[in-house]
Amino acid sequence: xxxxxxxxxxxxxxxxxxxxxxxxxxxxxxxxxxxxxxxxxxxxxxxxxxxxxxxxxxxxxxxxxxxxxxxxxxxxxxxxxxxxxxxxxxxxxxxxxxxxxxxxxxxxxxxxxxxxxxxxxxxxxxxxxxxxxxxxxxxxxxxxxxxxxxxxxxxxxxxxxxxxxxxxxxxxxxxxxxxxxxxxxxxxxxxxxxxxxxxxxxxxxxxxxxxxxxxxxxxxxxxxxxxxxxxxxxxxxxxxxxxxxxxxxxxxxxxxxxxxxxxxxxxxxxxxxxxxxxxxxxxxxxxxxxxxxxxxxxxxxxxxxxxxxxxxxxxxxxxxxxxxxxxxxxxxxxxxxxxxxxxxxxxxxxxxxxxxxxxxxxxxxxxxxxxxxxxxxxxxxxxxxxxxxxxxxxxxxxxxxxxxxxxxxxxxxxxxxxxxxxxxxxxxxxxxxxxxxxxxxxxxxxxxxxxxxxxxxxxxxxxxx
Numbered sequence: 001x002x003x004x005x006x007x008x009x010x011x012x013x014x015x016x017x018x019x020x021x022x023x024x025x026x027x028x029x030x031x032x033x034x035x036x037x038x039x040x041x042x043x044x045x046x047x048x049x050x051x052x053x054x055x056x057x058x059x060x061x062x063x064x065x066x067x068x069x070x071x072x073x074x075x076x077x078x079x080x081x082x083x084x085x086x087x088x089x090x091x092x093x094x095x096x097x098x099x100x101x102x103x104x105x106x107x108x109x110x111x112x113x114x115x116x117x118x119x120x121x122x123x124x125x126x127x128x129x130x131x132x133x134x135x136x137x138x139x140x141x142x143x144x145x146x147x148x149x150x151x152x153x154x155x156x157x158x159x160x161x162x163x164x165x166x167x168x169x170x171x172x173x174x175x176x177x178x179x180x181x182x183x184x185x186x187x188x189x190x191x192x193x194x195x196x197x198x199x200x201x202x203x204x205x206x207x208x209x210x211x212x213x214x215x216x217x218x219x220x221x222x223x224x225x226x227x228x229x230x231x232x233x234x235x236x237x238x239x240x241x242x243x244x245x246x247x248x249x250x251x252x253x254x255x256x257x258x259x260x261x262x263x264x265x266x267x268x269x270x271x272x273x274x275x276x277x278x279x280x281x282x283x284x285x286x287x288x289x290x291x292x293x294x295x296x297x298x299x300x301x302x303x304x305x306x307x308x309x310x311x312x313x314x315x316x317x318x319x320x321x322x323x324x325x326x327x328x329x330x331x332x333x334x335x336x337x338x339x340x341x342x343x344x345x346x347x348x349x350x351x352x353x354x355x356x357x358x359x360x361x362x363x364x365x366x367x368x369x370x371x372x373x374x375x376x377x378x379x380x381x382x383x384x385x386x387x388x389x390x391x392x393x394x395x396x397x398x399x400x401x402x403x404x405x406x407x408x409x410x411x412x413x414x415x416x417x418x419x420x421x422x423x424x425x426x427x428x429x430x431x432x433x434x435x436x437x438x439x440x441x442x443x444x445x446x447x448x449x450x451x452x453x454x455x456x457x458x459x460x461x462x463x464x465x
Contacts, residue, residue: 048332053100056316058268060231061205063132063167065317067310068335069103069270070096070328072119073110074321084111084118092328093122097130099332103317105134105270106161107172108153116160124162133161134168134270136210137195139185147189154195158203168270169195169204170234173442174221175213182217196228206231210272212442215253218261225265232316233262234270236442238280239308239349241273244358252444259312268316274309275302275320277366282385283392285360288353295348306334308349311341362388363450364443371435371447379424380435380447386419387454397461409461416458426451427458 054067076088093104104123106115116135123131135157139150158164171192174182186192198204208230211218221228236245237255245252262269275281281301292301309318318335322328341349365384374380390396390412397408416425429451436447 046329046333048099048329048336050099050336052336053332054310054335054338055100056268056313058206058232058316059266060229060268063206065103065132066101066335067315067317067338068101068306068331069105069134069317069319070101071272071319071321072104072106072115074323075111075115075118076323084114086118086121089118090122090125092322092325093119094125095325096328096332097126099336101332102130103132103134103168103319105168105319107136107138108157108160109138109140116157120161120163128163132167133163134170135161135166136170136172137186137191138172139191140172142184145185145189147191147194150185150189150191151194154198165203165205168206168208168232169198170207171195171209173212174209175211175215175217176442178214179217179220192228208232208234208267208270210234210270211258212236212252213444215257218253218258222261222265222267225267230265230267232268232270233258234272234319235259235262236273237269237271237309237315238274238276238305240276240280240354240357242350242354244354247358259314263314269312269314270316271309271318273366274305274318276364277368279362279364279366279388280305280357283357283360283362283388284353285356285392285394288356291348291352295345300330302330303334304349304353306331307339307341308346310335310338311346360391362391364445366443368442371441374429375432375434376428376430377424378426378428378451379420380451382420382424383416383426383451383454384445386416390415398457409464413458413461425458426455429455 055064056067057064070093076085076092077083078085104119106119108116110116111118119133123133137150137154139145139153144150144153154169158166171186174186195204195207199207207228209221211233221230235255235258236252237259241252241255243254243256245254259269276283284301289301292299292304306318306320309315320327320331322331363384365381365388367381367385369381371380387396390408395404395408395411397405397412402408429448431448431452433448435441441447
């Protein structure tokens with residue numbers, strides 16, 4: 001299948017058929033897959049070395065896994081289009097494999113349901129033994145939680161990925177909704193038993209789960225490890241989440257606890273969100289960036305976060321959604337080979353940079369798009385990211401006594417109108433709670449309350465004209 005044919009195939013999947021197959025709940029839990037070129041800081045563009053990738057061994061299977069994993073959830077699109085650029089995806093996958101990256105992570109619900117297909121097209125051009133592919137049972141919606149529908153999703157993943165076995169298969173985002181949701185998705189319908197049999201048959205080589213939310217579910221599954229024998233677990237870990245995850249209004253669990261519990265059970269950790277959706281670049285205050293640059297002017301700000309995530313020996317691989325080639329190159333440099341953090345560097349990130357970020361009143365949005373679409377048309381992530389930008393730049397107009405207040409007030413109102421259409425701004429929120437009752441925000445943001453906070457700020461700014 002050539003590039004143009006693959007694009008036509010993608011167009012053939014109508015929104016209606018996709019929603020019917022995936023179920024409304026999971027179809028709207030789509031990851032942010034593309035968009036305009038980001039402003040992520042990637043000035044370290046030296047070509048990464050070949051043959052220098054750092055690998056970690058999976059004790060379950062002996063797999064030598066690249067420390068950098070490719071998250072296939074933010075795929076590049078064609079210019080001025082929302083169609084995925086299969087030719088560029090192929091080029092980036094080729095470049096990644098050439099430089100030793102061998103772990104590719106996807107899901108049936110990423111990229112409007114097309115990530116597995118795009119990934120399968122790119123990977124099928126390489127020998128099957130040259131890569132490990134990870135995907136998930138993303139049966140979030142009740143419509144796909146029956147045994148039959150979940151089995152269909154599992155087998156469809158193999159079809160889309162063009163494989164007859166899956167190297168790393170995950171129960172997707174357990175913890176959201178607590179034990180009741182977990183039992184409904186995996187126990188009551190017999191799916192966990194089914195997947196255990198698939199692992200025994202060799203069609204799943206490693207079985208694990210990704211975790212967000214209620215720690216009771218995490219603890220329960222680890223307590224039953226003698227029964228399930230988890231081969232790996234995917235957790236969110238970075239220098240902000242290490243000690244502060246449960247303090248950021250997200251009802252999440254500190255990464256230090258999650259990682260250490262996995263270590264006790266001898267279970268390798270797969271790391272997601274090493275950059276918190278880019279926040280550990282875009283939301284860093286300027287003085288924190290300057291501190292990093294003084295320590296190592298040649299390294300990107302992002303490289304500090306990747307070295308942090310990759311240094312612990314219990315980490316199997318660190319996932320990154322790399323939309324652009326420069327992102328891929330910069331991350332490869334961090335792990336070709338890894339230069340582990342020193343104890344002093346780790347203290348610098350934990351006690352100085354993380355502490356500085358905690359003092360900022362930002363909204364912990366990673367732009368994953370799981371909350372979208374809003375039934376009332378609000379662009380939830382865009383509003384949060386716009387607000388955070390002004391907080392980080394210390395230009396948010398919040399005190400009339402500030403000599404810069406009038407200028408910042410005017411600029412903020414102009415900026416949001418230029419960035420976000422008025423019918424997609426936060427004042428259109430009616431507090432229906434669809435975004436938290438139907439969707440599954442991995443960061444546990446109280447979305448309606450945060451939208452109201454921004455809407456109230458905007459109303460006050462308009463009254464001050």
